[in-house]
Amino acid sequence: MMHVDSIWGFCLFLCLHLGWTWAQQTENTNRRPVFNCGGDLVADSGFVGSEGFPSFYKPNSKCTWRITVPEGNVVTLSFRIFDLEADSQCRYDYLDVYNGHSILAQKLGRFCGTFRPGSLISTTNTMMLEMAADEGTQGRGFVAYFSGTKPYVEDQQSCGGKITKSQGEIKTPNWPDNKYPPGTSCSWLITVEPDMVIQVNFDKFSLESDMYCRFDYVAFFNGGEKDDSRLIGKYCGDEAPQPIISNGNELLVQFISDLSVTSDGFLAYYTSVPRGSQIPLVDSGAGARSVPSKPAVQPVVPEVIATTAPPPVPTTRYVPPPPPEPTERPKPVKPTRGRGSGTTGQDRVVPVTRPNGRRPVPQNPLCAKACRRDGAIKPSFCASEFVLTGKVTSMTPGPRGVVNIGVSLIKTYKAGRLIITQVGETMSVKLVSQCKKCPLLRKGVNYIIMGQVDEDGRGTLAPGAFTALYKAQHHKLLMNINNQPC
Numbered sequence: 001m002m003h004v005d006s007i008w009g010f011c012l013f014l015c016l017h018l019g020w021t022w023a024q025q026t027e028n029t030n031r032r033p034v035f036n037c038g039g040d041l042v043a044d045s046g047f048v049g050s051e052g053f054p055s056f057y058k059p060n061s062k063c064t065w066r067i068t069v070p071e072g073n074v075v076t077l078s079f080r081i082f083d084l085e086a087d088s089q090c091r092y093d094y095l096d097v098y099n100g101h102s103i104l105a106q107k108l109g110r111f112c113g114t115f116r117p118g119s120l121i122s123t124t125n126t127m128m129l130e131m132a133a134d135e136g137t138q139g140r141g142f143v144a145y146f147s148g149t150k151p152y153v154e155d156q157q158s159c160g161g162k163i164t165k166s167q168g169e170i171k172t173p174n175w176p177d178n179k180y181p182p183g184t185s186c187s188w189l190i191t192v193e194p195d196m197v198i199q200v201n202f203d204k205f206s207l208e209s210d211m212y213c214r215f216d217y218v219a220f221f222n223g224g225e226k227d228d229s230r231l232i233g234k235y236c237g238d239e240a241p242q243p244i245i246s247n248g249n250e251l252l253v254q255f256i257s258d259l260s261v262t263s264d265g266f267l268a269y270y271t272s273v274p275r276g277s278q279i280p281l282v283d284s285g286a287g288a289r290s291v292p293s294k295p296a297v298q299p300v301v302p303e304v305i306a307t308t309a310p311p312p313v314p315t316t317r318y319v320p321p322p323p324p325e326p327t328e329r330p331k332p333v334k335p336t337r338g339r340g341s342g343t344t345g346q347d348r349v350v351p352v353t354r355p356n357g358r359r360p361v362p363q364n365p366l367c368a369k370a371c372r373r374d375g376a377i378k379p380s381f382c383a384s385e386f387v388l389t390g391k392v393t394s395m396t397p398g399p400r401g402v403v404n405i406g407v408s409l410i411k412t413y414k415a416g417r418l419i420i421t422q423v424g425e426t427m428s429v430k431l432v433s434q435c436k437k438c439p440l441l442r443k444g445v446n447y448i449i450m451g452q453v454d455e456d457g458r459g460t461l462a463p464g465a466f467t468a469l470y471k472a473q474h475h476k477l478l479m480n481i482n483n484q485p486c
Contacts, residue, residue, distance in 0.1 A: 035143075037063040044069060044148050050131060050141025053081075057133055057141040065129040066101050069148025075127040076149050076185055076256075077120045083139035084131075086113035086475065088391045088408040088426065088446075092136060098128040106223060106252065109231060113411060114139070115427070118214040118234070119256050121149075121185040137472050149185055159186035159255065166192055166272045170253055172265030176204075180216075180257055180265040188253040189224055192272035198246040199271055200253075205240035206264040208257070211420055212427070213237075216257040218266065224250035238263075249275075367401065367463055371438035374464030377448075377477070381466075382486030384450035385416035386459055387478070388429065389470045391446050398432070405431040405441060405461075407449065411475065413482045419457035431459040438463040446470040448478070 035049035037058075048065050050057045069075050077097065085093035090112035099106040099122050111117045120127075125148065131141075159173050170188050172180040190198055200220070208216035213236035220232040235241045244251075251270075374380070381387055394406035409427040412420065420429055431451065433439065439461055441447060450466040451459050461467070468474075 035141075037061060038065050040066050040068070041146070042068045045146060047143060047145055048129060049143040053141045053143055055140070056138045057131075059133055059135045059138055062130070062132045064131075067127045067129070067146050068101075069125045069146070071125055073125050073148030073150060074185060074187070075122040075125065075146055077127060077129075077144050077146050079116050079119075079142060079144045081140070081143045082111065082116040083114050083141060084112045085133075085137040085139055085472075086389075086410045088410050093133045093138070094131070095142060096130045096132075098130070099123055101126045101128050103128075103130070106221065107230075108221075115212065115411075116214065118212070118217060119185075119258065121187060121254060121256060123187045123189065123252070149183075159184070160188055163188060163190045164192070166196070167270060169267065169269050170200075171267045172255060175265045175267055179262040182257055182259045182262055184255065184257045186255040190251045190253065190270060191224065192249045194249050195275050196249050196272040197275050198249070198251045199273055200244040200251070200268050201270075202240040202243075203267045203269060204264070205235075205266045205268075206238045207236040207266065208261045208263055209237040211415065215260065216263070218253065218255045220244050220246075221252040221254070222247050222250075224252060240266075367435035367438065369438075369463060371440060372464060373439065373466055373468075375466060377466065377468075378481050378484075380450050381414075381478070381481050384414065384466065385452045386412075386418045387414040387448075387450045387482075388412045389446065389448050389474070389478070390429070392441050392443050393428070395441065395443055397436070401434075401436060403433040403436055405433055407431060407447075410446065410470070411478075413478050417453045417457050418459050429459055431461055433461040435463050439465050439467040441467060448474060 033047065033049075035047075035051055035053045037051040041048060048067065051061065051063055052058070067075055067077075084095065087093075090110050092112075094110050094112045096103075096110050097108045097120055099108050105128070108120050108122075109117065127146070129144075159171075168190075173184060173186070174180055192198055207218065210216075213234045215236075217234050217236045219234040222230055222232055232244060232246070233241065249272075375383070388407070389410040390407040391410070392405060393408050394404075396404045398404045407429050409420070409429060412418075412427075418429060420427055431449070432454070433441070441449075446469070448466070448468045448470045449459075449461070451461045454460050
C-alpha cells in the first residue's frame with residue numbers, strides 16, 4: 001500500500017513540475033516588449049520606443065520619456081527603427097530629444113520622416129525624449145537603444161569637458177599618432193566672455209564618410225546646456241568644413257564614433273572675437289572672405305560626405321565664349337507664362353537679350369519646345385538617377401539661362417551621386433534647371449522631382465524632367481515603385 005502511495009506521489013510531483021515548466025516556457029516564448037506612452041527609464045541601458053510599437057502610433061498623442069543612467073556617465077542614444085510622418089520642417093509628427101529632463105534644456109534635435117537619425121549623446125546622465133503626433137498620417141514610430149557610457153579617457157588621452165579660455169584647440173582622441181578609437185563620445189562646452197562669439201577653424205579633418213553622417217561625426221550647437229539652441233551643422237568625410245561661427249558666447253561641440261570604421265580624426269582651433277565685428281575667415285580653398293559675427297540667419301552649410309564640393313556657380317562677371325555665327329539670324333522666342341504652347345524655332349539657339357547691351361547668351365535649344373513632362377511616373381523613376389520629394393525653397397538665375405534651385409527634402413527614394421547637405425535640422429539639395437520656364441516649379445510648393453546628376457554631384461533637370469505636385473498619399477506609391485525591380 002505504501003509502495004502504491006509513493007508511486008502516485010511521484011507521478012503527481014512530476015505532472016506538477018512538467019506543467020509549471022511548460023507554462024513558464026510558453027510565457028517566455030509569448031512575451032514581447034511593451035512600449036508605453038512615456039515614462040521614467042532608470043537603468044544602465046535599455047530600449048525606448050513609441051507607444052504600441054510595432055503597431056502604428058496613436059494620433060493626437062504626446063509622450064515623454066525621461067532617461068537616467070548612473071552618475072558619472074553620459075547617455076548615448078542609438079536609433080534602430082524610425083518611421084514618422086514626413087514633413088520638411090517636422091511640423092506634424094515629430095520626436096524631440098533634449099540634453100536633460102526638461103524642455104528648458106538644450107534640444108539636441110527634432111526628427112521626423114523615415115530617415116534614421118544618427119547617434120546622440122548628452123552632457124550629463126539624463127536625457128529626455130518627447131514625441132508628438134497630430135490627427136493625420138501615422139507611421140510605426142521608433143525604437144532606440146540607450147546606454148550609459150563614460151566620457152572617453154585612456155592613457156592620458158581624453159576628450160570633452162568645459163572650456164572657458166578665450167582660445168584653444170579641440171581634437172579627437174589619439175591625435176595625431178593614431179586613429180580615434182571606436183565607440184567614442186566627446187562633448188566640449190566652450191564659454192567665452194558675454195560680448196564675444198566663437199570661431200572654429202579646422203586644421204585637419206578625416207572622419208568616416210557617410211552621406212547623412214550617421215556613424216562618425218562632429219556636431220556644433222549654438223548655446224550651452226540650458227539653452228534651447230539649434231544645430232549649426234553635422235560633419236563627416238575628409239573635406240574640412242568651412243569655419244564655424246557661433247551666434248553667442250557659448251558653443252557645444254560633440255564628437256561620436258560608432259563601433260566599426262575609424263579614421264585619423266580632426267584638429268581644430270577656436271578663438272573668441274567681438275560680437276558684431278567683421279571676422280576674417282581663413283582660406284579653406286575658396287579664398288578668404290569676411291562674414292558678420294551672427295550667422296544665425298544663414299548658418300554655414302556643412303559638407304556631409306567625402307566628396308569635393310562643387311565650385312560656386314558664377315552669377316556675375318561671367319563672359320561666355322562667343323557662339324558660332326549662325327547662317328540665319330534666329331528670331332527671338334516670345335516668352336510665355338506657365339505651360340505655354342509649342343513655338344517655332346524649336347531647333348534653334350535662342351538668344352537672351354540683356355539690358356546692358358552685351359552679346360546674347362545662348363540657351364539650351366530644347367528650351368524653345370513646349371513645356372511638357374516626358375514619360376509616366378514608373379518609367380521616369382527607373383530612368384532617373386535621383387528621385388526625391390521636397391519643398392522648393394529658392395530659385396535664382398544662373399549663367400546661360402539656367403536656374404539654380406534649392407530644395408528642402410521630405411524624402412529621398414534614389415540618391416545616386418547627388419550631394420545632400422544638412423543645415424540645422426533640415427536636409428537639402430541643390431538642383432540646376434536648364435531652362436527658366438521648364439520644368440515649371442514654384443517657390444514654397446512641395447514636388448516630386450526626378451532627374452540626373454552631373455559630375456560635380458548636382459542634380460540636373462532637363463526641360464522634360466518628371467516633376468509633379470507632391471501629396472502625402474504619393475509616398476506609398478513611390479515606396480512601392482522603389483521596392484519593385486526596374
